[in-house]
Amino acid sequence: MTAYLITSVSVVGAAPTDLLIRDGVVAEVGPGLSAPDATVVDGAGLVALPGLVDLHTHLREPGREDAETVESGSRAAALGGYTAVCAMANTSPVADTAGVVEQVWRLGREAGLVDVQPIGAVTVGLAGERLAELGAMADSAARVRIFSDDGHCVADPKLMRRALEYVKAFDGIIAQHAEEPRLTEAPRCTRVRSPPGSA
Numbered sequence: 001m002t003a004y005l006i007t008s009v010s011v012v013g014a015a016p017t018d019l020l021i022r023d024g025v026v027a028e029v030g031p032g033l034s035a036p037d038a039t040v041v042d043g044a045g046l047v048a049l050p051g052l053v054d055l056h057t058h059l060r061e062p063g064r065e066d067a068e069t070v071e072s073g074s075r076a077a078a079l080g081g082y083t084a085v086c087a088m089a090n091t092s093p094v095a096d097t098a099g100v101v102e103q104v105w106r107l108g109r110e111a112g113l114v115d116v117q118p119i120g121a122v123t124v125g126l127a128g129e130r131l132a133e134l135g136a137m138a139d140s141a142a143r144v145r146i147f148s149d150d151g152h153c154v155a156d157p158k159l160m161r162r163a164l165e166y167v168k169a170f171d172g173i174i175a176q177h178a179e180e181p182r183l184t185e186a187p188r189c190t191r192v193r194s195p196p197g198s199a
């Protein structure tokens with residue numbers, strides 16, 4: 001059994017009080033608490049908040065373990081007060097199958113620091129052409145409920161409609177990268193300027 005007594009901490013911005021945590025659960029809140037078995041942490045000047053959730057995280061694994069891993073990202077999240085992170089799908093390979101999302105989910109469990117919830121791709125390879133295995137990802141051990149082609153817009157309205165209809169069956173969410181590619185593509189022609197002094 002682990003116990004922590006955080007003293008004089010402002011719980012969600014309220015007046016300072018004491019907070020007793022036993023086995024990771026808030027057991028008591030109130031001024032002047034005592035718990036001889038607890039490790040005392042001075043919380044003066046600090047604010048206690050519920051665990052934060054990051055809905056848009058890039059853990060880079062699999063594929064770019066040189067930049068970040070599920071373990072290192074989990075560690076950074078925990079240090080920042082996050083208890084859950086949603087891992088974006090633009091890994092290599094892309095998280096567009098049950099196999100990849102389960103891998104990320106399992107690595108998160110193994111790291112054991114925060115809840116790592118994989119976000120599945122909406123389309124195969126984030127390419128915006130064919131729907132990814134939305135149902136298989138939802139049914140997998142990772143229980144994916146959020147899908148996004150993060151960084152890429154699902155620009156085909158018919159494909160988006162099918163994705164929205166599909167995820168309705170299991171109360172899923174499609175998070176769109178809101179960018180209309182026809183308005184943001186590079187200009188087709190470059191203006192050539194005459195050199196100075198020329199006619």
Ligand SMILES: [Zn+2]
Nearest residue numbers: 056088150151
């Ligand atoms: Zn992103």
